[in-house]
Amino acid sequence: MKYNAWDSIIKSFKSYSRIERGLSENTIKAYTRDLNKLKNYLIDNEQTVKPENISSEQLKEFIYHISKEVKPRSQARITSSLKAFFLYLILENYRKDQPMDLIESPKIGRKLPDTLTLEEIDQLLAAIDRSNPEGxxxxxxxxxxxxxxxRVSELITLRLSDLLFEEGFIKVIGKGNKQRFVPxxxxxxxxxxxxxxxxRVHQKIDLKHQDTLFLNRRGKGLTRAMIFHIIKQLTQLAxxxxxxxxxxFRHSFATHLLENGADLRSIQP
Known part of the structure; x- marks a missing residue:
């Protein structure tokens, strides 16, 4: 069997990690290296399974296999890479379960900060200076x-005409120009x-951005870089x-819904 399915989805995951998550190239290279280890393990063991169909048992066997070859810190990184990859598959509607849920990382004395608590989100909101328009x-x-x-790309392209508040939804144009309605x-x-x-009503707005919801001081749409900068500043202040x-925030949104018993289909685009 050709393993184009793995190569294609790993490539998509790399783009997502770079554009949507803003991860460093070193982190993306580490993710890619770890996922290729899994792919090559499957090839070596003649397991012809696609990313959307691989089971927890197969992943446990892989983790057990690498545990004999790498140190606990490397094993923990590989486990973290796989968790991030399969969360991506869930968010992108490739699969409905997280096969890494029951697979724990070795204890190395460090917690990977992937998700915000509700208290931390409140801290971020409290750190905002609301005495100025940008607040x-x-x-x-x-x-x-x-x-x-x-996604950050969906946020910066959100339009006034997408706000369907009377119906309790916003209209979002996502990847592949796909439209969905979000509560x-x-x-x-x-x-x-x-x-x-x-x-916003008091701003002088650039003609090309009359329908864009979130604007900068010059009345134009925000960029990804601006959103990253805003969040970095708030994180430091909080x-x-x-x-x-x-x-x-997207990861935390999905995690908190799952913790409260939401159906996975309710968080998938």
């Missing part, structure tokens, strides 16, 4: 990223309305030591 915008950005589980909470609606009606990116 109300930034609060609405954080509420939307977390409350709707959006929106009262907290998020309130934050967006406050920004739109009290701040005193949170984790490495946080826009994707962290």
């Amino acid at each position: 109300e915008r930034n609060r609405a950005i954080i509420e939307t990223l977390y409350g709707c589980g959006l 929106v909470s009262e907290y998020t609606i309130k934050a967006i309305n406050l920004y739109r009606d009290e701040v 005193g949170i030591k984790k490495t946080i990116s826009p994707h962290t």
